[in-house]
Structure formats: C-alpha cells, structure tokens
Amino acid sequence: MKDILAFIKENFELFPGEKIQLHPYQEQVLGCTAQFRIINKARQVGISSIVAWEALAYSLLENNHTTLFVSVAERQASELLNYVKRVLFNLKLKQHIVLLEDAKTSIRFENGSRIISLPNSPNTVQGFRANRVYIDEYALFENDKRMLEAILPSISHGGSITLISRPYGMRGEFYRILKEAKEGKNQFIPFEISYKECKYPRYQEMIKRIKETMDEITFRESYNCEFIDETASFFPYELQLPCIDMELTHARPEMDLRFGIDFGRKQNSTVIIVVEAKEGVFLVRDIKEFIGVSYGVQLNYISRRIEDLKPNVVNVDEFGVGVRLFEELREKHGSIINPVQLTTQMKDRLITDVRILFEDKKIKIPKNERLMQQLHALQRKVQGGYIKWEPGKTEEFGKHDDYVWSLALAVSQKAVPQLKYFITGEESPETRGYMPDFKTTLIEEEE
Secondary structure (H helix, E strand, C coil): CCCCHHEEEHHHHHCCCCCCCCCCCHHHHHHHHCEEEEEEECCCCHHHHHHHHHHHHHHHCCCCCCCEEEEECCCHHHHHHHHHHHHHHEEEEEEEEEEEEEECCEEEECCEEEEEEEEEHHHHHHHCCCCCCECHHHHCCCCCHHHHHHHHHHHHCCCCEEEEECCCCCHHHHHHHHHHHHHCCCCEEEEHHHHCCCCCCCHHHHHHHHHHCCHHHHHHEEEEEECCHHHHHCCHHHHHHHHECCCCCCCCCCCEEEEECCCCCCCEEEEEEEEEEEEEEEEEEEEEEECCCCCHHHHHHHHHHHHHCCCEEEECCCCCCCHHHHHHHHHHHHHHHEEEEECCHHHHHHHHHHHHHHHHEEEEEECCCCHHHHHHHHHEEEEEEEEECCCCCCCCCCCCCCHHHHHHHHCCEECCCCCCCCCCCCCCCCCCCCCCCCCEEEEEEEE
C-alpha cells in the first residue's frame, strides 16, 4: 500500500494552493503503523487534524475500510468529521471522489470505505467492526474502562486503535495505559507532545499569554502533558467527570433560575453563573466572565440578564467592590438580590455544600475548562487552627478562583446568617441604616 505520510503530503490541502505543513511529531505519529497507539498531547498542537487526515487517507487508498471516531460528546464527534470533510473538499487528486453518503455522523465512499463518528457510549459502539478506531479525549470518559472493553472486539480481525487525550489527573484508564506503555508492559506505542514541540511563533506567543493567566497545575496538565496527583485537590477530576453534561442548553425564562455573581477585584475576573434548579439537581446553564471591563458595563449586562431570564434569586459577593455593586442592583431589582459576605467561615460552608452536590451527582456542569480547572486547583489549607481556601497557584501564574465562588454562590441553599444593611435616607435613630428583619437565602444560581 502507498505510504500514508507521503500520500497526505502530496494530496492534502487545508485551502486551495496551501500545502499542509507537518511538524516532526505529526510525521512521527503518521509514520507509526503499530496496532496500538496512545497519544498524550498538549492542547491545540494539531493532533485532531492529523487523525482526520490519516483516516481519510486510508479510506481513499483502501476499499471497504471502516474508520470509527469515538468522542466524549456529540459536538466533538461532529467536529472530527468536519476536519475530514474540510480536507476532502480541497483534495488535489485528479479523479473525482464520489460520496454515497454524507451525513452528520458518517460519510461513505464509492469504494465501500466509510468514516463514522460517534459520541461516548459503550452500547452505541458495541457491534461495530472497524479497521481503525480513534478515541478522542479518552481521559474525560466517565466509563473509560467499559468503552475500551466494548471497542476492542471491533478490531479483533487485525484493526488498530489510537487513544488520544490530555491528562486529567493520575486517574483512569488513559493514565494507567500510558504509564504501562512507557514501562513496556503493554502493546501500546506511547507519544507525548507538549506545547514546546509546536514551533509555530503564533502558537508560542499564545502560550506566553496563557501562562500569565493560568494556574501552574492547570498549565502543566493542559500544555506540558503532566499528570498531577489527584489527592491534593478538593475537587479531583474523578469527582467532576460523572457530573459533566455535554448537552446542557442555555437558560430560558421559564426555568427555575438562580444567579451567582463573584465580582472581580484588581486582576481578578467577574464571573456570573446561571443555574437551573430542577427536581433536586442543579444544572449550570450559562457562564459569563468579564476581564478588564468597567463595572458599569458589567452592571448593565447583569441587569439585562435579570430582566430577560427573571431569576428567583441573585446571590452577590458583597466583599470589596461588591458592596457598592450590590446596592445598585438591589435598588433596581429589589429583594431578589441577596448579598453574601465571603468570609472564611462562609467559604468553608459553601464549598463543602458544593462538594456534597458533586459526590451525590446532584449537579451538572458543562465541559468548561476554566470552571473544571479552578475547581481542581482549589486547595484546603489549615493555618493556626483555621481552614483557608486558596486557588493553589503560584504568583507566576496568578491566583484565580472566581468560577469556584460564583458556582458556590449559585448552588447554595442554606440561609445566610442574619445581616444588617444601610438604607439611605432613613431618619429613625433606632433603625437608621439597618434592615433588622432581612435575611439572605443562598439558593442555587446561574452560570
């Protein structure tokens, strides 16, 4: 059979007249013909692209060749197939390529070959007979072991399988298989591709900017291919993954909605999380982050969202600048605006409640990298007999936990200790400046 790497270089273009330029690590992966491969990769280094190119090349060069993509969710499955179609549209081959089927999850060629892209489900993939199988973002699969057991019979007649992911803690089948592969204890050929391998100047410049805002642990996992010990995290990925819902839709006014707002100070972000409370489960519907945006713009956005979505509760972090912003929101929207002082004791209670929701699987979150990473990086420290919650990040990468506290405000259900608030224009000396009967209630909120 013709060399796959040479075929791709000769015939594939991303755009008409633009030849594909391969990095050395991409050529190494394409040149590996082993039956079992496992790729530990940094984000955005072009592995999804070469997987699509390789699948297409085999489909064109071999008759009746079946390729199966398995992704963590339907959207990712569609994106992989779109990579294939993009290159197919710009093929330089002289002969016309006839597609007998061109669907959202599959394409079929005149020579009998086909490429099928499916979301993560052991029941769905069982029974397929494939020549090549690619499992993308494998470390994110909640049912990773069952998936592998379901897929292996499909290649029992000589097919190949490639596992692809970035690290998500020292856990799961991806971590185990890669570790054993590096020790020579299984048949998988390991590849590790950190951000340093991608030499594009624009990519490296982007990495420099990312480093300035991302915590050290997250950066090491996302871009340096390192597996970080889960025991140091209060929200390990093992706890988060069963609660990820890839099909969450945006908030709508008819839902039972609650907002959680953590106002940023100095270098921090303002994060607004909208949550729906539904049959005892909290579904994160929307997440909005403001960085370097004036408080006036932020308040206008929040007011519009409150007017449009009509939430039942809006819990606002009242420390620092939050005092003034709470007063403005309260004046405009009334008693649904609840102030919360994020003291050390309050944080301890709120974050414990969030942990219980994850343990009981009574919360559903999107695959939002910043939310997941900030939860994972949060550390519980005891100093002088007191519990302190810290992002667990070095000064080099900054300290950011805005998503964590916005979520905690959004999903908390217990009443806040009674607080007293200033009322402008009050004349009575006994009551001036206070609302003695007002109690805030922390109810789950929005994203």
